[in-house]
Each structure stands twice: as C-alpha cells, then as structure tokens.
Amino acid sequence: MTKKLLIVCETLDNSLITPVQELAAFAASCSISSDETTVMIAGQDVSAAVPKAAAAGIDVMTVEHEALRYYNPPALAGSVIEVCRRIGASRICFSHTMQSCAAAVIVANELDCAIVTGVERAGENNGVIEFARSAYNGKMLEKTMFGSGDGFVCTVQSGSFASDPAAPNATGNIRKFDYDAVSEKFIPLGITAADESAISLNEADVIVAAGRGVGKEENLAVIYETAKLFSNSAVGASRIVCDNGWLPYGRQVGMTGKTVSPRLYMACGISGAQQHLVGMKNSQFIVAINSDPHANIFSTAHVGVADDLNLFLPVFIEKCRGIE
Amino acid sequence: MKILVCIKEIIDPESPLALSEDGAVVQDKNTSYRMNRYDEFALEEAVQIKERAPGTTVTAITVGQLRSSEMLRRALGKGADDAIHIVTGTRFLIPPKKTARLIADYARNKNFDLIFTGVMSEDGMYCQTGPMIASMLGIPFAVSVISEALDHLKGSVAVECEIEGGIRERAAVSLPCLLAVQSGINRPRYPSLSNVLRAKTQEITKIVARDHELSATGSPAGLLGYPPQPDRGVMLEGSREEKAEKLAAILHEKGFV
Ligand SMILES: Cc1cc2nc3c(=O)[nH]c(=O)nc-3n(C[C@H](O)[C@H](O)[C@H](O)COP(=O)(O)OP(=O)(O)OC[C@H]3O[C@@H](n4cnc5c(N)ncnc54)[C@H](O)[C@@H]3O)c2cc1C
Numbered sequence: 001m002t003k004k005l006l007i008v009c010e011t012l013d014n015s016l017i018t019p020v021q022e023l024a025a026f027a028a029s030c031s032i033s034s035d036e037t038t039v040m041i042a043g044q045d046v047s048a049a050v051p052k053a054a055a056a057g058i059d060v061m062t063v064e065h066e067a068l069r070y071y072n073p074p075a076l077a078g079s080v081i082e083v084c085r086r087i088g089a090s091r092i093c094f095s096h097t098m099q100s101c102a103a104a105v106i107v108a109n110e111l112d113c114a115i116v117t118g119v120e121r122a123g124e125n126n127g128v129i130e131f132a133r134s135a136y137n138g139k140m141l142e143k144t145m146f147g148s149g150d151g152f153v154c155t156v157q158s159g160s161f162a163s164d165p166a167a168p169n170a171t172g173n174i175r176k177f178d179y180d181a182v183s184e185k186f187i188p189l190g191i192t193a194a195d196e197s198a199i200s201l202n203e204a205d206v207i208v209a210a211g212r213g214v215g216k217e218e219n220l221a222v223i224y225e226t227a228k229l230f231s232n233s234a235v236g237a238s239r240i241v242c243d244n245g246w247l248p249y250g251r252q253v254g255m256t257g258k259t260v261s262p263r264l265y266m267a268c269g270i271s272g273a274q275q276h277l278v279g280m281k282n283s284q285f286i287v288a289i290n291s292d293p294h295a296n297i298f299s300t301a302h303v304g305v306a307d308d309l310n311l312f313l314p315v316f317i318e319k320c321r322g323i324e
Numbered sequence: 325m326k327i328l329v330c331i332k333e334i335i336d337p338e339s340p341l342a343l344s345e346d347g348a349v350v351q352d353k354n355t356s357y358r359m360n361r362y363d364e365f366a367l368e369e370a371v372q373i374k375e376r377a378p379g380t381t382v383t384a385i386t387v388g389q390l391r392s393s394e395m396l397r398r399a400l401g402k403g404a405d406d407a408i409h410i411v412t413g414t415r416f417l418i419p420p421k422k423t424a425r426l427i428a429d430y431a432r433n434k435n436f437d438l439i440f441t442g443v444m445s446e447d448g449m450y451c452q453t454g455p456m457i458a459s460m461l462g463i464p465f466a467v468s469v470i471s472e473a474l475d476h477l478k479g480s481v482a483v484e485c486e487i488e489g490g491i492r493e494r495a496a497v498s499l500p501c502l503l504a505v506q507s508g509i510n511r512p513r514y515p516s517l518s519n520v521l522r523a524k525t526q527e528i529t530k531i532v533a534r535d536h537e538l539s540a541t542g543s544p545a546g547l548l549g550y551p552p553q554p555d556r557g558v559m560l561e562g563s564r565e566e567k568a569e570k571l572a573a574i575l576h577e578k579g580f581v
Pocket of ligand 1: 214256274310
C-alpha cells in the first residue's frame, strides 16, 4: 500500500518560499506521489501563496497563524504533525531551508521516524526508494534506502529537481486547518533585510569569486587583477572568506548570500559545498580553479583547472593580456 | 550559569578521502583531523559568555573515537572548564539521531542553562544534531544563530538567526535552550598557554557508548559512495603555461577577453 505524502510549503512574511513544483518533481522522481498527496501551506496569511502552491491538481491544506508570519520551526513542526495525524500521512517532504530543516528534525523526533536532510537525487527501483545527498563538501555521496512501506521525513535541496514545465495547472481542493498550539518558548520578532551593498554582484556579467583557497587576505590582489581582465566584472566570495573578514558579507555568494547567474563565474579556491553551489550554479559559464583535483566544484564547472590559484592566475593574466 | 558545548572532530575534507570496501572512510597516516569549524564558533561564544558572567562553567562534550580526546584538550586550551568524551568506534558519520541521543542522555537532569552546537558538521552536513538534541530534551532552540544576548531577568536569549539570502530573523528563546551557531558570530581565539598547560593534565571524563545505543533504530545508516562523474565539464591538461593558454583561448573565443 502506498503511503500518504505531505509536501510542506513555508512562507516568510506572507510570500511563498518553497519551490513547490520542485518538490512535486522530486516526489515524482521516486514515485512517492499519489492521488492522496497533500500540499500544506503555513503562514500568517497564505492567500497570495495558495495559487502558486496549488499545482497539478494536488489538494491543498492551509494553516494560518500569526506566529507563522516569520520562521518559527516549532510552530511549523507542530502544525505539520497535526496535519499528518488528520490526513494519515507518514511521508513528509520539506525543502532544505533553515526553518524547514529544523522543523523536519522536530517532526522526525516526535513521530519517531527516519530523517534524511539535503536530498539531491532520488529514484525508485522495484519498490526500493533511494535518496542521495552530499557529504564532505560534495566529495562523497550518501545514499539511504527505504522500502515501499516505510515512513520518513526528508528535506530536498533547492535546485536539484527540475520542475515539469508541462505539469497541468489545475487547482486541487483547498481546505483550511486550524492550529493553535503555539509555544511561547520561541517567539519570532521580525526580520532584517540583508546588506545590499553588493547589488553590483547581481548586475555583473562576470564574477571572479575567491574561496578560502586564496590563503590570505593579501592574495586577493590576484583575484582583483583577474576581475580587471573583464568588462562589467565584480569580485565575489565564499562564506569563509567573509567570516575571515577578507571581504564584506555583501560579497558572499550562496545560500545565505547572493544568488547570482552571471555570464561567467570563476570560482577560485572554492571547494563546492552545496551552500555555495545553490548561489551560483545557474551561471551561464563556470570556470573552477582549485589545487585539489577531486574538489566538488569541478562537478559544476564547464572548465576546470587543477592548480594552485596563486601560481596559475598570474600566468593566466599574462596570457589574456597577450591576446589583447 | 551552566553551559554545554557540543563539538565534533572531523576528517578534514581536504585530506585525501577514500572508502574501504565496507564503505567506511579510510583513516591512515595521511588523514588529517580537526575540530568542526562551526563548533569552534560555538565554543568561543560559550567562553565569551563565561568571561562576561563570572561563575559560569563551560563543559565541552564530544561523541567520537578515542583519538577525539585530543580535540577536547584543545577545547580546554581555548577556555572550556571540563570535558566529556562519549567514546565510540572509529567509524565516521554516526547518524545524527544517535549522536543526539547520546548527548541528550548525558545532558538530561544536569540543569544546563544553555547548550551550544555548530549549525552543521562539515563532514556529514546534516544540520540535524543541534535541533535533535533540543527536541529530545524538550527545550526550545534556534538555528543559524549569528548573534545572541542573554536576558537573565526575562530568562531568555535574544537571538538573530541568519536565514536564506542573508536575511536575519530576530527571536526570543526561553532558557534553558539550545543555540546552533553559524560561522561569523565571533572570531574564535587560539588556545592560551596557561589553559594549554592546565589541559595537559586535566582529567577528561570518558563514557563508553554501548553498542545498542549506537544501533538504535529510527535512523537508517547511509551508504557512502563517490559522486558520479560529471558529464558537463572538461579539465584542462598540460603544464601551467599550457593550461593558462587554453583557458585564455576559451574565454577569448566566448568573447569574455
Ligand atoms: C547554513 C549554512 C549556510 C551557508 N551559506 C553559505 C553561503 O551562502 N555561501 C558559501 O560560500 N558558503 C556557505 N556556507 C558554508 C559552506 O558550507 C562552506 O563551508 C563554504 O562554502 C566553504 O568555503 P570555501 O570553498 O571557500 O572553503 P573550503 O571548503 O575550505 O575550500 C577551500 C578550497 O580551496 C582549495 N585550495 C586550497 N589552497 C588552494 C590554492 N592555493 N589554490 C587553489 N585552490 C586551493 C582547497 O582544495 C579547497 O577545495 C554555509 C554553511 C551553512 C551551514
């Protein structure tokens, strides 16, 4: 017997965060969706999110509460658990965001079921469902198997499953679910927008990005020199570079930084952790320079150079100048 | 105030990574180990609280193989007062639910006001252990914490959590609670000489994790493998000169230079 699936959509300040089509594509890829799949949307006021989330005729359940206006993992988890009990779902799928991942952990603990976070690939073979996710900054893939009768909680890495453009745009039934068991132990107070100083990252045609592999702050000079080779270019960075204070956080590309898609992205000394990749993998052309030939960044790059960036880039700059 | 900091020893993702036949990460003389980066920030935050509020104790705890005691000594060197080592076998990537169970069982009834963890471990990248410990203990938590301020009068912590796109959420979390710390919250210090000397002789409490605790149900063990070869890109071959020339030519052809 197939298990009922619940797809959880979150909102932040009343806008839909979850790429629900991607979650539907994920569920289809491992055959866990069925007629009885339900999409749940949680938030303070989800009216604007409902039309976006109600796709392909899937039934929608809305949960509205003022405590759900901002990220509130315990309240999201509490409402998911009650919805699951109501509809009898034992497979629960979230997107892999900060809130959803935390809520997924609470749900897995309360329902005492297995949890897999950051799923990037999925498949089904003879009733065996297989999920794969990254470990060691993407140098390893970890697989988890489930039988056709198993329940589980999972979070899906955004950008990993292409939504089906041909999916019918029919709306399923929309039902409201009342939830009021909000704890006072975690009280969201509001949000502050990110530092917008690096608007230029979004407008640049070319981004030369520095990772921890540059070694020290002084070595950023060669990154700036490289950026100067291109017109309308900007320097970006991985989180560690910003944590070290080498560049301001406004330069950070990735999950907690900017999402960019320039014509050319040059990743220099960046290992290729998922949290960085989600911010740049849609760049049109990606070049990676890394001294470790097994670095995961090479799996996303169109052209890879396994070399020490501090030795390679000066030679590369010379060659480019030679062309001009 | 009693603080518990959960830290983990990881294999440096940059050290050569290989798998044995049974899918375990090979550990040999080329393997390098270090403290999970996010836990360095968690430890530093705890030690800073201690410096502001005398009478605070900071206990560092790890779940890991025998050699992880050395990392605990490093934590003592950075200012933890005592250290607990829950000793496991040598296999890496213990499912987070099991790690959380071992730590929660230790922490229960010990009246910790605050528990710190890193937001994730760099090897497993699960982002589960912190919230799982809190859920098991039935205490509130916050993840991706980028600033915190204790309010003893209210019995709560005001936190800022960094979420997608660098947006920050402000929240109030009641004590006792767990905070899973994001990198950049502080600048972790180096061990001090006086602490290092103390740490050399200090007793580390060892608790041996029993097998049945490690094989607890509910978290299927993942199988490690190598990622499939990408079909998309090319690796440039040749000497440094040749690679530089090829890359310049490719970017020229595409109209970038
Ligand atoms: C919740 C959360 C959110 C996050 N958000 C982001 C985000 O938005 N953006 C982000 O970038 N990260 C983010 N991270 C962190 C992310 O997981 C990685 O830790 C980070 O991206 C790694 O940065 P890096 O590649 O520069 O450093 P490392 O992973 O340390 O890699 C350094 C690389 O440099 C190479 N190298 C070393 N020396 C040289 C040399 N001389 N020449 C060439 N190569 C060299 C090494 O082989 C290695 O591959 C987040 C993490 C969490 C938990």
